[in-house]
Structure formats: C-alpha cells, structure tokens
Amino acid sequence: MPKEKKERLNRIWPLFLTFFKIGAFTFGGGYAMIPLIQKETVETKKWISDDDILEIIAIAESTPGPIAINSATFVGYKVAGVLGAAAATLGVVLPSFVIISLLSAVLKEFEDLKAVRYAFFGIRAGVLAMILKALWNMYKKCPKGTVSYLVMATAFVGAAVLDLNVLLVIIVCALIGLVTSLLAARRKKQ
Numbered sequence: 001m002p003k004e005k006k007e008r009l010n011r012i013w014p015l016f017l018t019f020f021k022i023g024a025f026t027f028g029g030g031y032a033m034i035p036l037i038q039k040e041t042v043e044t045k046k047w048i049s050d051d052d053i054l055e056i057i058a059i060a061e062s063t064p065g066p067i068a069i070n071s072a073t074f075v076g077y078k079v080a081g082v083l084g085a086a087a088a089t090l091g092v093v094l095p096s097f098v099i100i101s102l103l104s105a106v107l108k109e110f111e112d113l114k115a116v117r118y119a120f121f122g123i124r125a126g127v128l129a130m131i132l133k134a135l136w137n138m139y140k141k142c143p144k145g146t147v148s149y150l151v152m153a154t155a156f157v158g159a160a161v162l163d164l165n166v167l168l169v170i171i172v173c174a175l176i177g178l179v180t181s182l183l184a185a186r187r188k189k190q
Contacts, residue, residue, distance in 0.1 A: 008080040011047070012087045015080055018045065019072045019091030024099075030060075030068030032127050033092075034134040037071055047079045054141055062170050068092055147180050 018040050026033045034057060041047045048056070056078070060070035069089055076088025110116050142148065155173050158164040 008084065011080040012083050014045070015076050015084050016087040016091040019076070019088045020095060022072075023068070023092040024095035026068075026130075027123050027127055029127070030066050030071070031134055032130040033068040034071070035130060035137060037068075037075065038137065041075050041079075048075060050141060052078065054138065057138065062174070147176070151176050 022033055022036045022040060026036055038050075038053050042050055042053055053075075056071055056074040057067070060067045060074060063070050069092060072088040072092040073085045077085035080087070107116075151173055155169050158169050158172075159166055
C-alpha cells in the first residue's frame with residue numbers, strides 16, 4: 001500500500017473523533033461550529049491551513065445543506081479523501097442525532113418549566129456570541145478594500161433588509177468577486 005494512502009487511512013478515525021467532539025459539544029448549529037472546526041483542524045491538528053478553512057466555509061455556505069455538515073465533509077475529503085469525508089460527516093451528525101432523539105422524548109414533559117425556558121434563553125445568547133466570533137474571525141482573514149466592503153454591505157442589505165433569495169445574493173457576490181479578481185489580474189499584467 002502506498003505511503004500516502006496509508007497516511008490517509010490513518011486519519012479516518014481521528015477525523016471521526018474530532019468531528020464527533022465538535023458535534024457533541026457545540027450548541028447553535030453550523031455557524032457556532034465554525035470556530036471549533038477552525039481551531040481543531042487548523043491550529044490543533046494542522047490538517048489544513050487558514051486559507052483552506054476560508055475556502056471550505058465559502059464552499060460550504062454556497063452548497064445546499066447545513067454548513068457544519070458541508071464543512072465537515074469538505075475537511076474530511078481534503079484530509080483523507082472519500083472515506084475521510086464520510087467519517088467527518090458521520091462524526092459531526094451522530095451526536096446531534098442521538099441527543100435530539102433522546103431529548104425529544106424527554107423535553108415534551110418539561111417544556112413548560114420556567115427553568116428549561118430560561119436555560120434556552122441563555123443557550124441562545126451563548127450561540128449568538130459564538131456566531132459573532134466566527135464572523136469576526138472570517139472578517140479578519142478576508143481581503144479588505146472598497147469593493148469588499150461594498151459587496152458585504154450590499155449583500156447584507158439584500159438578504160436582511162430586502163429579503164432577497166440568499167442563493168441569488170451568493171451568486172451575485174461570487175460573480176462580483178470573480179470579475180474583480182480578473183480585472184485585478186489584468187491590471188497586474190499591464
């Protein structure tokens with residue numbers, strides 16, 4: 001067996017465990033998982049780079065499905081191929097599946113308790129903080145400039161205020177990024 005293939009196979013179990021941990025200990029969905037995915041895959045495991053994680057998140061946001069599952073799939077594929085993608089995806093999904101299955105049976109009995117409602121208010125506040133942290137981290141790593149700020153502001157207004165279809169907003173932003181990059185490359189050549 002080639003050395004590279006053996007290394008990829010040796011990463012499958014760690015991928016599963018890493019994404020299982022992320023899936024088990026993150027409340028608030030995919031955006032709340034982004035800082036943990038970045039910390040584990042870039043800083044701790046050093047499987048991918050910060051540039052890779054930005055690209056993966058951009059692709060994961062642009063493709064159908066939950067961002068956490070898409071991100072796990074893309075990271076897994078980049079680290080260990082198809083089996084890595086399957087392991088990371090299963091790892092990130094399994095905790096939620098098990099927890100939701102158990103909680104749905106129990107929560108119905110306790111949903112009217114004030115303590116349970118207050119706990120969920122606190123969880124929501126914590127999730128908002130994690131999403132803002134992910135936003136801040138992505139902002140720090142993105143290119144800055146007039147075009148970037150205009151695209152960001154226009155996309156926000158289009159999606160949040162005008163309630164435009166998010167897919168349309170993503171496509172327009174991608175086209176603007178492509179045209180801007182091509183124009184910048186053309187100017188560099190001249």
